[in-house]
Amino acid sequence: MKKSFYQDFKLGILGGGQLGRMLIQEAINFNLNVSVIDPDQEAPCKNIVHKFVNGSITDYETVMNFGKDLDLITIEIENVNAEALSDLEKSGVRVFPQPHIIKLIQDKRSQKQFYKDNGIPTADFVLINHKSDLEQHGDMLPAVLKLGKAGYDGRGVMTMKSAEDFQKAFDAPSLLEKKIDFEKEISVIVARNMDGEISVFPVVELVFNPVYNLVDYLFAPANITEKTSEKAISIAKNVIEKLGMVGLLAVEMFITKEGEVLVNEIAPRPHNSGHHTIEANFTSQYGQHLRAILNLPLGSTNTRAKAAMVNLLGEEGFNGIARYEGLEEILKADGIFPHLYGKKFTKPSRKMGHITIIDNDEKSLHQKLNFVKSTIKVKA
Numbered sequence: 001m002k003k004s005f006y007q008d009f010k011l012g013i014l015g016g017g018q019l020g021r022m023l024i025q026e027a028i029n030f031n032l033n034v035s036v037i038d039p040d041q042e043a044p045c046k047n048i049v050h051k052f053v054n055g056s057i058t059d060y061e062t063v064m065n066f067g068k069d070l071d072l073i074t075i076e077i078e079n080v081n082a083e084a085l086s087d088l089e090k091s092g093v094r095v096f097p098q099p100h101i102i103k104l105i106q107d108k109r110s111q112k113q114f115y116k117d118n119g120i121p122t123a124d125f126v127l128i129n130h131k132s133d134l135e136q137h138g139d140m141l142p143a144v145l146k147l148g149k150a151g152y153d154g155r156g157v158m159t160m161k162s163a164e165d166f167q168k169a170f171d172a173p174s175l176l177e178k179k180i181d182f183e184k185e186i187s188v189i190v191a192r193n194m195d196g197e198i199s200v201f202p203v204v205e206l207v208f209n210p211v212y213n214l215v216d217y218l219f220a221p222a223n224i225t226e227k228t229s230e231k232a233i234s235i236a237k238n239v240i241e242k243l244g245m246v247g248l249l250a251v252e253m254f255i256t257k258e259g260e261v262l263v264n265e266i267a268p269r270p271h272n273s274g275h276h277t278i279e280a281n282f283t284s285q286y287g288q289h290l291r292a293i294l295n296l297p298l299g300s301t302n303t304r305a306k307a308a309m310v311n312l313l314g315e316e317g318f319n320g321i322a323r324y325e326g327l328e329e330i331l332k333a334d335g336i337f338p339h340l341y342g343k344k345f346t347k348p349s350r351k352m353g354h355i356t357i358i359d360n361d362e363k364s365l366h367q368k369l370n371f372v373k374s375t376i377k378v379k380a
Helices: 018-029 060-067 082-090 099-106 108-117 131-140 163-168 226-243 285-293 362-375
Strands: 010-014 033-038 051-054 072-075 125-128 143-147 157-160 174-178 182-192 198-200 204-209 214-220 247-256 261-267 307-313 323-325 336-340 351-358 377-379
Touching: 010 018, 010 060, 018 033, 018 285, 033 060, 060 082, 072 285, 082 099, 099 108, 108 125, 108 174, 108 261, 125 131, 131 143, 131 163, 131 174, 157 163, 182 226, 182 285, 198 226, 214 362, 226 247, 226 261, 247 285, 307 362, 351 362
Parallel strands: 010 033, 010 072, 033 051
Antiparallel strands: 125 174, 143 157, 143 174, 182 198, 182 204, 182 247, 204 214, 214 307, 247 261, 307 351, 323 377, 336 351
16 A cells, blocks of 8 residues: 555655755645654754764665665755765665666766766866866866865856966866856746646746855845846756656856856756745645656645745854844844744855745845845854
8 A cells, every 4th residue: 555645655865964954844735754864963964853863875885775674755055965876776776866866966077078078058068077178278268167076055156267367276077157247147947747737936047255155145036027037947847857857956047148047057856046945936846846756746835925034144254153133133123034943053155044035125135135135143
């Protein structure tokens, strides 16, 4: 007899950070039995999950032992042992996103080649095996150099303005990508279940912190033309269909000064650009991911209200037990929703939480965003 997802069904998550934490919060509403594995003994998921395993998510045997008695496994970060997940899948454990897709996305080089092979618009690029290869590609400058593997949250990325910058380049398999003179950075989150049903969230507009290369804040929906929005949504649907992926996929894109929409990177999991959906949409990205991997009907992605989301990053010069300065002050305003990630210690640029702001008046939304950004600080 097939198990019902709400009775004795065991879900495992590789990674116990804030994305896993918010996924668990949604899974509780589905009455799912959730296990998490994470190398951090004090991971944000630890105290809200049925079973927490302190262990490596990149070690083959550890992942195999974690997953062997589960019904379904998903991820909250791509840096996992995809070989173990593939063998677990062969043994009968369902794994979404599928291991071969995780493996493809783990390597930015394979990811870019996938776009090229499938006619998905993206910036011009060349594959680099060694630092010395860069000398042949001065015509690509200015460019962005990205490590093939292990880059995450702005790490593993360098800007190459001139040939002199080649000296400080990664001496490892990388890709050199033509730097895009973009108008805006946007993201589209798309979900697909096992039956092939696809649902897309409205396009969001991202503003990055120039120092840390992390999302500083976002607006949802994006302030773009309907034509551009339709183009971005069509590309996101095409990417998940070409992958044949089950689960949630975040597709980050550039809008060029000429109005082109180009795919930058993809992430096969809940994403920073979808946090606002918890309050701002009828279905959150976390609920949609669960629906997709459980092969349930996908939920409505319609918006309840216009939204902004601010990432709470650890302030420069502060290391130690986190203190949220200004939190009580922002809670006096309407439509402001704090999400603290349960991380005891702060350090510069560490993601400690986020604040979602909802307000259908655009002027008021911007005012509240500026108020939040100037008021709340994560210090020690």
